[in-house]
Amino acid sequence: MRRIVSTILSTISIMVLLFSYHTSSSSATISASPVVQQPLSSDPNPPSGSSKNGGTSTTKPGAAAKPSPAPAAIAYTGGVASTRWGPVQVRITVRGGKITRAQAVQYPQGNNRDGQINGYALPILDQAVVQKQSAAIDTISGATVTSDGYLQSLQSAIDQAHL
Amino acid sequence: MSRKAWVQQIMGMPISIHLRGEDVESPMVAQVVEDVFELLREVDRLFSTYRDDSEVNRIRRGELDAEHADPLVQQVIALCQQAGELTKGAFTDQLPDDQGVLRFDPTGLVKGWAADRAANRLAELSGLSFLLNAGGDVVVGGTDGSGALWRVGIEDPRDRSRVAQVVELHHGGVATSGTAARGAHLYDPNAQTFVDRAGSITVIGPRLMWADVWATALFVGSKSLMLRFSEVADGYRVISQ
Secondary structure (H helix, E strand, O other): OHHHHHHHHHHHHHHHHHHHHOOOOHHHHHOOOOOOOOOOOOOOOOOOOOOOOOOOOOOOOOOOOOOOOOOOEEEEEOOOEEEOOEEEEEEEEEEOOEEEEEEEEEOOOOOHHHHHHHHHHHHHHHHHOOOOOOOOOOEEEOOOOOOOOHHHOHHHHHHHHHO | OEEEEEEEEEOOEEEEEEEEEOOOOOHHHHHHHHHHHHHHHHHHHHHOOOOOOOHHHHHHOOOOOHHHOOHHHHHHHHHHHHHHHHOOOOOOOEEEOOOOOEEEOOHHHHHHHHHHHHHHHHOOOOOEEEEEEEOOEEEEEEOOOOOOOEEEEEEOOOOOOOEEEEEEEOOEEEEEEEOOOOOOOEEEOOOOEEEOOOOEEEEEEOOHHHHHHHHHHHHHOOOOHHHHHHHHOOOOEEEEO
């Protein structure tokens, strides 16, 4: 487990660096992320059922189906990675063998540019562990599709499959 | 578990509704779906910038004062003002027309607002979960008893035939802003220019309207706006492609 966690932490540290560039490599770096099932919410107490904010929820396995007791969440803090902008340290929370949260506990804050970098990189870091999958999807979110372009769109194919 | 989809072209874009549950074929369900499409057509009649007789166009031509407009138009105007303040001016309802003159255009907020209203209506269907996709912005909700999540593929803005990644949720909105579909149509009010850069910003959160406002604002805004987003947009997450 320790080795796995260490590997994951170093992967995430690398992701911090890659996302910090915020270039066209973004989508490529996502495929380098650990393949884990992730809740979208980083809320440590995810709302159940109809939450007060209607929340984006939760890919927690069996969330609604199986009322098994939730496994304990364990936090692991990785070693400090030296980067060209300064030290980066990442903490992950693991529940039932899956990463439920990744957050940077130490990151460069030396100058304004760093602030900009981290303003982008850190929220993305937490989100980027959303699973990359190629299995069936229900819909597509993308730049606005107009009626003219609809028939050529992926969305059109998905709609046709269920009409 | 059955599934059924409907598609209509409203507001110049495809709007599809997908329902999942045991009773998707019932006449009552079909009636609610038709009501939702009618609600969206009503929004188009009020807000379209392509209809000469819409209230928005009458306001643009100076024929109608905002305070005498339909209550829904006034509600949208107030929300646009709130969106402008929250995003430090990166969202605006004043867009350049064909002559480059700034005119009232709440289009950037109306789509998400209308989709949220449609979602409220769809949520009244008991025993069904729903997904509504309005031209690439998605709202899901309801409960079909299976606990199954809706899987929303995020389009790869560099290859629109590809899905860059997938998010799963059973309640909330997913909005993506970028220039892949329509070119440089997103306006940066602070720089007073249209933005033409690659990539896209996706925002996920409880309400599609706010997800959409933030996706647009973060796409056109300065990078420091991300800090503002993380401070004020509680419950919302961002994915950058």
